[in-house]
Amino acid sequence: MTGPGQDCQDVVELVTDYLEDALDPDTRSRVRGHLAECDGCEVYVDQMRRTAAVLGAGDPLPLEPPMRDRLLTAFRDWAADRTPPS
Amino acid sequence: MTSMSGIRADEPARALPAASEQALVAALRRGDEAAFARLVELHTPSMLRLAGRYVRSRSVAEDVVQETWVALLEGLDRFEERATVKTWLFRVLLNIARTRAVRERRVVPMSALDGDGGDDGPTVDPARFLPPDAAGWPRHWASTPYDWRDRPELVALSREMLETVRRALEGLPERQRTVVELRDVDGLSAEEVCAVLGLSGANQRVLLHRGRARIRQAIEDVLDGPR
Ligand SMILES: [Zn+2]
Numbered sequence: 001m002t003g004p005g006q007d008c009q010d011v012v013e014l015v016t017d018y019l020e021d022a023l024d025p026d027t028r029s030r031v032r033g034h035l036a037e038c039d040g041c042e043v044y045v046d047q048m049r050r051t052a053a054v055l056g057a058g059d060p061l062p063l064e065p066p067m068r069d070r071l072l073t074a075f076r077d078w079a080a081d082r083t084p085p086s
Numbered sequence: 087m088t089s090m091s092g093i094r095a096d097e098p099a100r101a102l103p104a105a106s107e108q109a110l111v112a113a114l115r116r117g118d119e120a121a122f123a124r125l126v127e128l129h130t131p132s133m134l135r136l137a138g139r140y141v142r143s144r145s146v147a148e149d150v151v152q153e154t155w156v157a158l159l160e161g162l163d164r165f166e167e168r169a170t171v172k173t174w175l176f177r178v179l180l181n182i183a184r185t186r187a188v189r190e191r192r193v194v195p196m197s198a199l200d201g202d203g204g205d206d207g208p209t210v211d212p213a214r215f216l217p218p219d220a221a222g223w224p225r226h227w228a229s230t231p232y233d234w235r236d237r238p239e240l241v242a243l244s245r246e247m248l249e250t251v252r253r254a255l256e257g258l259p260e261r262q263r264t265v266v267e268l269r270d271v272d273g274l275s276a277e278e279v280c281a282v283l284g285l286s287g288a289n290q291r292v293l294l295h296r297g298r299a300r301i302r303q304a305i306e307d308v309l310d311g312p313r
Contacts, residue, residue, distance in 0.1 A: 007225035012210045016295035020276060022287065040227035044210075047234050051302040054251050055270035057243055061131030067148060071126050071155055072119065078159045079117040 006030060011041045015048050107171055115162050126155065129172060132272045133179050139264065140183035142190055150186055154179040172274065176282040205259055209299035237309055247308065254304035255297075262297035269294055 011034050017023050018031050035042050113121035130151060137147040157178050158171070165174070214231075218224050234240050239247045255263055255271075268274045268282065280290050 007215075008227050009208070009210070009212070009215045009225040012299075013208065013295070016291050016298065020291055020294075022291055038226070040230040043231045043233050047231065047302050047306070048298055050234055050240060051251075051298050051305060052270045054240065054243065054247065054305065055255070055266065055298075055301065056273060058248050058252070058271070061135065063127050063130050067130060067134070067151075068123070068126060070148070071130065071152060072123060074152055074156055075119060075122045075159065078156065079119070082117065 006034065008034075008038060008041050011035070011038070012044055015045055018045070019049065111162070111165060111171060114159070122159075125171065129175055130155075133175060135267070136176065136264070137179060137183045139260070140180075140187045146186060146190075147183075150179065150183045153182050157182075170278065173278045173281050176268070176274070176278075180282060205262070205296060209296055210303075231306070232309070234305075234309065239309060240305075247305070250304055250308045251301060254301045258297050258300060262293045262300070265290060265293040266297035266301070270298070 011031055014023065014027065014031055018028065023031060035045060110121050110125055114125075133151045133154065134147055137150040138144065141147050141150060154175060158165075158175060214228060215225050216223055216228050238244075255266060258266065264283065265279060265285075268279045269276070274282065276287065276290055276294075279285065280287055283290070285293070
């Protein structure tokens with residue numbers, strides 16, 4: 001009954017390593033065993049997952065037309081230099 | 087439940103499948119402007135945001151982004167198929183932005199990449215747990231956190247919720263914010279973030295963990311208890 005992954009206060013600090021699959025096998029199985037029995041930590045893991053999901057859920061930033069035009073102009077300059085018109 | 091599935095499934099659909107990315111690179115080599123426009127549309131907003139962290143003004147950030155795209159075009163013939171365009175772009179962008187920042191004598195964030203910036207306490211308030219000497223369940227939750235699964239604010243994502251998260255992100259220490267943005271907002275993989283920022287896998291995870299934990303707390307503060 002010792003080692004990291006035993007108490008809730010340890011588990012909450014291991015959540016990201018757990019989600020990233022970066023725990024050593026022993027710690028990982030202790031965390032899994034803990035999560036199977038602990039509602040609080042199971043909810044906490046879900047909350048961390050949801051946090052990541054909410055971060056990715058906003059609309060992508062728009063690309064403003066002047067910036068797009070500027071980059072397309074740069075592309076045309078590059079293409080013109082590269083392949084001389086035939 | 088496999089370990090990554092929850093996060094991966096929720097990642098924003100802002101990346102291209104590898105095959106279509108290779109097709110785009112091939113198209114760029116042929117001088118296909120539509121392919122370039124598509125890539126520009128996909129990556130430029132994130133690039134502008136990242137550049138803006140390093141340089142003083144919007145116009146300098148735009149210069150940095152343009153320089154990066156031109157560098158991609160000029161390096162196309164040497165571009166390795168193994169690298170993804172996205173990783174390449176962000177890495178070159180950061181190099182150019184850092185050089186500019188030094189020229190502008192700005193403090194360069196992400197310059198000291200080890201550790202997590204002196205922010206090394208617990209990520210959850212110790213008061214949430216029973217004390218270490220508690221009889222019965224020491225260091226276990228004093229009261230169980232509330233389940234978010236059916237919270238309408240998170241199911242439908244209210245404007246208030248998105249705003250809360252945006253503000254919490256802005257308030258993170260620099261390195262945590264950069265890692266969280268690249269991973270969770272821009273959808274880069276752990277490997278890509280390590281390659282772009284020159285971080286070890288362990289450091290990347292520490293920064294991601296601390297950043298996500300703070301944002302989780304901000305969400306909880308808004309939800310504030312059970313329905
Ligand atoms: Zn627990």
